[in-house]
Amino acid sequence: MANMLEEKRPIIALDFPGQEEAAAFLRHFPEEKLFVKVGMELFYQAGADFIRQLKDAGHSVFLDLKLHDIPNTVYRAMKVLAKLEVDMVNVHAAGGSEMMEAALQGLEEGRGAGRIRPAIIAVTQLTSTSEKQMKSEQLIDRSLNESVLHYAMLSKKAGLDGVVCSAREAGMIAKEAGEQFLRVTPGIRSAGNAADDQTRIVAPGEAKKAGSSLIVVGRPITRAKEPDLVYQKILREWEMGR
Ligand code: C5P
Numbered sequence: 001m002a003n004m005l006e007e008k009r010p011i012i013a014l015d016f017p018g019q020e021e022a023a024a025f026l027r028h029f030p031e032e033k034l035f036v037k038v039g040m041e042l043f044y045q046a047g048a049d050f051i052r053q054l055k056d057a058g059h060s061v062f063l064d065l066k067l068h069d070i071p072n073t074v075y076r077a078m079k080v081l082a083k084l085e086v087d088m089v090n091v092h093a094a095g096g097s098e099m100m101e102a103a104l105q106g107l108e109e110g111r112g113a114g115r116i117r118p119a120i121i122a123v124t125q126l127t128s129t130s131e132k133q134m135k136s137e138q139l140i141d142r143s144l145n146e147s148v149l150h151y152a153m154l155s156k157k158a159g160l161d162g163v164v165c166s167a168r169e170a171g172m173i174a175k176e177a178g179e180q181f182l183r184v185t186p187g188i189r190s191a192g193n194a195a196d197d198q199t200r201i202v203a204p205g206e207a208k209k210a211g212s213s214l215i216v217v218g219r220p221i222t223r224a225k226e227p228d229l230v231y232q233k234i235l236r237e238w239e240m241g242r
Contacts, residue, residue, distance in 0.1 A: 001119040001161050004088070004182055004214060009035040010204070010234050011062055013186070013218030019046040026057075028227045035060040035087070037216055051084050060087040062184075062216075066123055068092035071102035078103045078120075082110030086118050088184075090164060093122040093151035100158035121162040121184055124151035124169075127200075145169070149176055156181055162213065167202040170211035186216040190234060193220040204238040 014036045016022040022042060026034070036059055038051065043065060054061050063086040067074050074091065081089055091103050100122065107117050124147070125134060131144040140147050152163045152173045162182025165173060170183035189201040196219050207215050217234055224230040 001117050004119050004161065005180065007035065007060075007214060008235070008239060009060075010188070010221075010231070010238055011035045011037050011184070011214060011216045012221050012231070013037045013039065013064075013216055014042055015039060015218050015222065016042055017045065018042070019050050022046070022050070025222055025227065026059075029231070032228070032231075033058045033060070035062065037062040037064050037218075039064045040066075048084055051086060055085055062086070062088040062090075063118075064090060066090055066092055067103065068095045069099070071096075071099045074099050075102035075106040078106030079110035082107045082115075082118060083112070085112070085115060088119040088121065090121045090123060091160075093124050093155050093163070097154055097158040100155060100160055104159050119161045119182065121164055121182055122151065122155035122160050123164050124148040124155075127166050127187065145172065149173065152177055152181070164216075166200060167207040167210045167212045167215075168200065170207070170213075174211040182213045183211055184214045184216060185212040186218070188215045188217045188234070189220055190230075190237060204234050205241045208238055208241040 012034055014022045038061060051061060063081060067077055091100060104120060107120060111117050125144060134140050134144055148169050153176060155163055156177045162184060164184045166187055167185040170185055173183050185207055187198045187201050188204055188207055189195060190203055195201050204215055215238055221227050221230050
């Protein structure tokens, strides 16, 4: 996979309703090669062409589509996504180890000759899921942390490169799965940023100390008057670990 352990840039969540809005935002960064995350809303609207434009402009792309289906379907879908030459993709660990192995195989087979396979990470329990809900709706009679850790280890065994998780879970996962296993953490806010709808926010430097390998930041940058300045500030805080 692409060497994400060396990656220093915060991943900017391009949570825009459409391509025009996303392109307008990117004009704040005429020189900078960014690492952006494209989620379902923007991808379903703007599609593969927009991903190609981002790649042609030199940006790195995390395509956050959280695949979860039978192994064969995920295998075939990943083969297609690998052709887009994105840098990172993800699946739900709840799809099971066979599905995760199939996803990995799809990426390996779909990448062009000489191309690096996209990194693939898993969602464990969504951070919107409470322990109470997990117990009553998924009938998992364990703590939320145990379930997160279990899914992280299952992903690792299936050959995945890491997980999306809260910075508060990152240390525990690093300890069990090793430093090389990526912990990609959203819910990041610098001092003074609005929390928006995030309930358990962590500052960039704190996230690093807590064991995050990569941070995902959306609204503090995308809604800023001067996105480039906020981006640079977050980058510095993250790099310095404070
Ligand atoms: O705007 P904000 O910084 O809150 O955006 C965070 C991004 O990370 C959003 O795209 C959101 O969907 C995503 N995310 C999250 N929490 C998770 C998983 C993904 O906030 N547990």
